[in-house]
Amino acid sequence: MELILAIGIGVLTTCGVWLLLRPRTFQVIVGLSLLSYAVNLFIFGMGRLRINAAPVVNGGTVDPLSYTDPVPQALVLTAIVIGFAMTALFLVVMLAVRGFTGTDHVDGKER
């Protein structure tokens, strides 16, 4: 499972960085989205991978070993929400630039 997650993060990051460096705004926005997926998985991985363990602790004295770390999951949730909002905002600006310049090149003009 570690291997699959690591490969997944790696592939997403590679694609994200590649697309981010492309000259079309649409490619940039897809690249940023892929990058943020990779980052979300990475944060999740930083809480250590556990199978069949609940993140919510019942009251009383508990053995922390039988629970998974809830903090990274909360962080991922926040990061997803913020990333989603930012992507939407970027999309609006992208459309505005397209309207202003008539091209989807990131510099606003074909070279």
Added chain:
Amino acid sequence: MMMLQDHLIILPILLPLATGAFLLFVDDRHRPLKAGISFASTLALLVVAALLVHRAGLVGPVDGELTATYPLGNWPVPFGIVLVGDRLAALMVLLTAVLGMCTLVFAIARWHAVAPSFHSLLHFLLMGLCGAFLTGDLFNLFVFFEVLLAASYGLLLHGSGSARARAGLHYIAVNLATSSLFLIGAALIYGTTGTLNMADIAAKITNVPEADRGLLEAGAAILGVAFLTKSAMWPLGFWLTGAYAAASAPVAAVFAIMTKVGVYALLRLSLLFFGDAAGVSAGFGQLVLLYGGMGTIAYGAVSALAAQTTARLSGSLVLVSSGTLLAAIGLGNEGVVGGALFYLISSTLAISAMFLLVELVERVRMEGADILAVTMEAYGDDEEDEAVQEIGTVIPGAMAVLGISFAVCALVLSGLPPLSGFLAKFAMISPMLNPEGLATQNVVSPQAWWLASLLIISGFAALVALVRTGINTFWATLEEAPADVQVIEIVPVVTLLALCIVMAVMAGPILGYMDAAAQALYTPAGYINDVLGAPLAGSVAAP
């Protein structure tokens, strides 16, 4: 009043949030009402910030509790988010409030009418800035960074237009990628230390097992790259000049503090995590800050000399200011950092005033005044013909005020006596050349020599660039009656510059405050103890 005293520290976040949210629902037909509410709220923020600074300055560096803490939701400290109001944080909040106030007053003259959401966005930006300065939690810092960035995206586009939209696109793309780096860094640090509370991380950093140390340092480095991009260190700062030049004047003026958020985070976290107590990792990344900062100063100075428009010149001066601060932090001397804090305030105020001035001046002056003389000759400018014609043109009052303000601005930014820019540079260079204090025999490191000379050379470059612009603008013959400049547009500029003069006059107590702040930064044990031992509300102190 005891209640309000206790909750003082959260007001800089709640006040702009409530105002910004409320103003969204006020229709733009009631614009004077909107401006009034906005003004009153910012005034209150200013008062709160002044009270915070006053309170932070009261507690001595030796006796008892150093820092005001505020556990949000009354959660015990390493688990919940905590707000921390020490000297540095309070000072930055005050600077934010001052810039916010001046920007607001300037914008009320005309800019706020361009789009309906200006006031809300400005208040959300202030909220993000204050939150980033006050929070004691790494992930919460990320959230406040995103709040201020989201507001800044909106503000950068304020006024619309093709140039702004294009600059905005680059700015947003760079910052979104940087936010990813921030998250990766924060996650790595959480993964190795198991906590997100800054003080708790600092306390646990020595216990990190040797096998994880590489991971921790990688996390810190990635986090550092994110902050360095925000503070526009060379070669990560190419986004800055374009974005700042495209922004409308009041927006650029408040953006002057945005690079300082990155500098603040670096200053706080590098000294907290990798101070002398950090064991093996002590001093991690310091050399990068030093050389990166020096590179930024050099790049900023050259870029100031080559700038073709006054807005780009101001952007280059932001780079110089950023680089100076980063290099001063990288040198790792308590006295230098104290001077650097003084420089931070002085240069931010002056650059903010400069951005406002640029707009006013551009309304008045003739075409092509900001183009380099070489370029002007290339386009066949015949100076001799013009010079004879308009002798006896009375310099209009507005022009005189603008000219004097510009001169003061130039003095502060280039670091000439007698204003605060000179004192700031003096306060940095003196401990650089006397790292052990004035009384003892000092060995000055080559880096300190390099940095000191770079500081002076960059000041000279700024002086040349500013004088050139000033001569072309203010000593040029005016072809038509000067455009109207309203009083409330002049007042913020004059206020900002007057604060620089006040800083020069009251240099003693202010530098004392800065030195105490630097001393507190260099003794992180006090901060860590105060934050980790933060009392919860309603708990009875042990007898």
